[in-house]
Amino acid sequence: MTKTDVLTLAILGSLSERPLHGYQLRKELGSQLGPFRALSYGSLYPCLKRMVAAGLIAADGDAGDEPVRASASRRSRIAYRLTDAGKAQLGEELASAGASSWDDDAFDVRFSMFTKTDSVTRLRILEGRRSRLAERLEEVSDSMRRARDRADAYTSELQRHGLERVEREVEWLDKLIDQERSAPGGQQPNAATGGTTSRGENHA
Amino acid sequence: MTKTDVLTLAILGSLSERPLHGYQLRKELGSQLGPFRALSYGSLYPCLKRMVAAGLIAADGDAGDEPVRASASRRSRIAYRLTDAGKAQLGEELASAGASSWDDDAFDVRFSMFTKTDSVTRLRILEGRRSRLAERLEEVSDSMRRARDRADAYTSELQRHGLERVEREVEWLDKLIDQERSAPGGQQPNAATGGTTSRGENHA
DNA sequence: ACAAGTTGTATCGGCGCGATACATCGGAAC
DNA sequence: GTTCCGATGTATCGCGCCGATACAACTTGT
Incomplete structure (x- = not known):
C-alpha cells in the first residue's frame, strides 16, 4: 500500500x-x-x-505524440x-518524506521530481539524506580505524576513496539545503510558475 | 566457464x-x-x-579459528x-583483465585484490576502468547538452553532480595510474609497510 | 531495391536482496 | 542462579531487476 x-x-x-x-x-x-x-x-x-x-x-x-501522419497502419x-x-x-x-525517500536508489528519483514537491518536504528529504550519509561516514571511519593494520594498502585506498566520495555528497547536500532554506518558495532558474506552493506553515 | x-x-x-x-x-x-x-x-x-x-x-x-576452548560441543x-x-x-x-574487471560492480572487488595481482594487470585494469569512465563522461555531457532547456533545475543539478562525481573518480584513477607506472614492483600508495606484502612471483 | 539501423513490445533464466526462521552461546541484569 | 538479550551462525522464500534474446514494422542510406 x-x-x-x-x-x-x-x-x-x-x-x-x-x-x-x-x-x-x-x-x-x-x-x-x-x-x-x-x-x-x-x-x-x-x-x-x-x-x-x-x-x-x-x-x-x-x-497522441505525432500529429502528423494521421491515417495508415501506425506501428x-x-x-x-x-x-x-x-x-x-x-x-x-x-x-x-520517509526513510524510503532518501535511500540510495530512491533519493535520485525523488530529487528529480522536486519541482513537483513542496518546499517543506524537499527540505525534509534533503536533511534525511544528509543524516543517512552522516551515519555512513561514521561507519566507514570506524571500519577504517578498526582495520588499521590488517588491511593492505589497496583496500585502504579504496576505503579512503569511498569515504571521500561520501564526504563530497554531504557537501553537495549542505549546499542544496542552504539554498532551499534561503529560497523556500520554489525558486528555480527557469520555472517561473508563481503557483500554489507556500501557504502558511513553511520555514522551519 | x-x-x-x-x-x-x-x-x-x-x-x-x-x-x-x-x-x-x-x-x-x-x-x-x-x-x-x-x-x-x-x-x-x-x-x-x-x-x-x-x-x-x-x-x-x-x-580452526579459535585455538582456545578445544573440547565441548562447538556451535x-x-x-x-x-x-x-x-x-x-x-x-x-x-x-x-577484461571488460568484466572494470565494470561498476566488479572493479572494487578486483581493486581490493590488487596485492595478489601483478603490476601489468593492475595497470590494464586501472586504464580499462578509466576509459569506461571517460565514455560515461561523454554520455553525460551529451545528455546534458541535449536536454539543455527541457530539463528543470533539479534534474540538471542532479546530472551536474553526477558528472562531477565521475570526474572525481577519473582524477583518482589518474593518480593511481601514475603511482603504478612509477613504482610497478608492488609499491603501494602510502603504505610504509615494509612487511608481508610481496612474496614470490611479483614483478612481471 | 535492398540492407542496416531505429523504434517498439515482450519474455526467460538467473541472481541479489530483504525478510524471516530457527538454533546456540556469552554475558549482563536481577 | 536463572532469566533474558544480543551476538553468532545457517538457511530459505518471494520478488524485483538485469542482460540476453526474439520478433515485427518503420526509416534511412546507397
Whole structure:
C-alpha cells in the first residue's frame, strides 16, 4: 500500500507530464537519472503490467505524440496514462518524506521530481539524506580505524576513496539545503510558475 | 566457464587467505568493499552452494579459528576452503583483465585484490576502468547538452553532480595510474609497510 | 531495391536482496 | 542462579531487476 517501489514512483512521475509508451519512458527515465543506471525492459514492462493491474495507469491504443501522419497502419505502440488512482498515489507519495525517500536508489528519483514537491518536504528529504550519509561516514571511519593494520594498502585506498566520495555528497547536500532554506518558495532558474506552493506553515 | 561472477570472485579471494565460514565471510567482504553494499545472506549461502557444486570450494566441519576452548560441543559452523580447482580459477581470474574487471560492480572487488595481482594487470585494469569512465563522461555531457532547456533545475543539478562525481573518480584513477607506472614492483600508495606484502612471483 | 539501423513490445533464466526462521552461546541484569 | 538479550551462525522464500534474446514494422542510406 504505502510501499510504492522506486520504479513505480519514477513512472508515475514521468506519466504525470504526459502519456508515454514503454520505449519513450525508458529513454526519459534513463537520461533523467544519468545515462548510467539505464533501466532495462526486463524491469520496465513487468512493472507497467503490475501498475495496470493495480489500477495506477491505463493503456491506450496509441500515444497522441505525432500529429502528423494521421491515417495508415501506425506501428504498434501502447501509450500509458495516469488514472485518477495513479494521480492520487503520486500526490500522496510526493507529499511524504520517509526513510524510503532518501535511500540510495530512491533519493535520485525523488530529487528529480522536486519541482513537483513542496518546499517543506524537499527540505525534509534533503536533511534525511544528509543524516543517512552522516551515519555512513561514521561507519566507514570506524571500519577504517578498526582495520588499521590488517588491511593492505589497496583496500585502504579504496576505503579512503569511498569515504571521500561520501564526504563530497554531504557537501553537495549542505549546499542544496542552504539554498532551499534561503529560497523556500520554489525558486528555480527557469520555472517561473508563481503557483500554489507556500501557504502558511513553511520555514522551519 | 570464463564467466565467474563477482561474488564468486570475491569469495575466492577471501578464502585464499584462510578458510572461513559464512558469517565471517560476510563481515570480511562487507568491510573490504566499504560498509555500504553489505552483502546479504540471501546471496551468500546460495553462492557458496553453487561454488561447492562447481568444485571451487569444499566444506569442512569446522574452522580452526579459535585455538582456545578445544573440547565441548562447538556451535555448528561450516568452514569453507579453496580446492585446487578454486585456486586455479582464482589465479586465472587474477591474471585476466577484461571488460568484466572494470565494470561498476566488479572493479572494487578486483581493486581490493590488487596485492595478489601483478603490476601489468593492475595497470590494464586501472586504464580499462578509466576509459569506461571517460565514455560515461561523454554520455553525460551529451545528455546534458541535449536536454539543455527541457530539463528543470533539479534534474540538471542532479546530472551536474553526477558528472562531477565521475570526474572525481577519473582524477583518482589518474593518480593511481601514475603511482603504478612509477613504482610497478608492488609499491603501494602510502603504505610504509615494509612487511608481508610481496612474496614470490611479483614483478612481471 | 535492398540492407542496416531505429523504434517498439515482450519474455526467460538467473541472481541479489530483504525478510524471516530457527538454533546456540556469552554475558549482563536481577 | 536463572532469566533474558544480543551476538553468532545457517538457511530459505518471494520478488524485483538485469542482460540476453526474439520478433515485427518503420526509416534511412546507397
